Amino acid sequence: MNSVKIRQVWGVNLDHELFLFDQTLRRHNFLSVDTEFPGFLRNTPRDAPETLRYSDLKFNIDNTKLIQLGITLSDDYGNISSTWEFNFCDFDIDNDACNETSIDFLKKSGLDFERIRKDGIFMSVFRRKFLEILSVHANLKWVTFHGLYDLAYVLKLLSNNSLPLTVFDFVKEAAVYFTAVFDIKFIARFCKGLMGGELGLNRLACI
Numbered sequence: 001m002n003s004v005k006i007r008q009v010w011g012v013n014l015d016h017e018l019f020l021f022d023q024t025l026r027r028h029n030f031l032s033v034d035t036e037f038p039g040f041l042r043n044t045p046r047d048a049p050e051t052l053r054y055s056d057l058k059f060n061i062d063n064t065k066l067i068q069l070g071i072t073l074s075d076d077y078g079n080i081s082s083t084w085e086f087n088f089c090d091f092d093i094d095n096d097a098c099n100e101t102s103i104d105f106l107k108k109s110g111l112d113f114e115r116i117r118k119d120g121i122f123m124s125v126f127r128r129k130f131l132e133i134l135s136v137h138a139n140l141k142w143v144t145f146h147g148l149y150d151l152a153y154v155l156k157l158l159s160n161n162s163l164p165l166t167v168f169d170f171v172k173e174a175a176v177y178f179t180a181v182f183d184i185k186f187i188a189r190f191c192k193g194l195m196g197g198e199l200g201l202n203r204l205a206c207i
Contacts, residue, residue: 068087
């Protein structure tokens with residue numbers, strides 16, 4: 001299996017990489033999404049009711065800024081093209097809300113906060129250009145793994161607004177931007193031999 005090319009995107013090469021992304025999207029209409037963000041300001045109990053879960057999700061996302069958006073494009077047959085990692089400069093590690101434990105983890109994972117702040121993309125610029133691309137492509141399919149936070153951050157980015165007040169309104173607004181969504185962890189719950197969706201992404205990828 002060939003390794004997937006990861007394309008790092010900064011302010012200086014945004015236009016070039018979005019051109020390639022646009023061209024690739026014509027044949028690879030599955031967008032697998034992953035995000036990096038400054039962690040949870042509120043931790044939600046595992047058995048929390050839906051209203052509390054959404055309230056915490058909204059609080060966490062409304063009060064933090066996206067750091068990195070990763071999108072991998074693939075086609076109907078599972079052939080992967082490339083992964084684009086869009087680095088956003090809006091997050092200020094010294095002044096913006098964050099979870100220190102999460103920040104330490106991201107640093108150890110290789111995120112260079114100094115370079116992202118200096119050379120990253122303004123979200124306002126990305127939003128305008130990315131929405132133009134999405135508007136000319138039909139039948140896009142968004143893929144996540146346990147990805148409610150990922151999609152919620154992308155929704156906040158594209159809508160340029162806080163998350164809606166209720167789950168119902170969130171689903172309604174998400175449907176405007178994401179015509180089809182597949183969450184692999186959720187799907188695995190209904191597949192025989194996959195432990196009710198409790199397997200991690202790395203384990204599932206090996207099956």
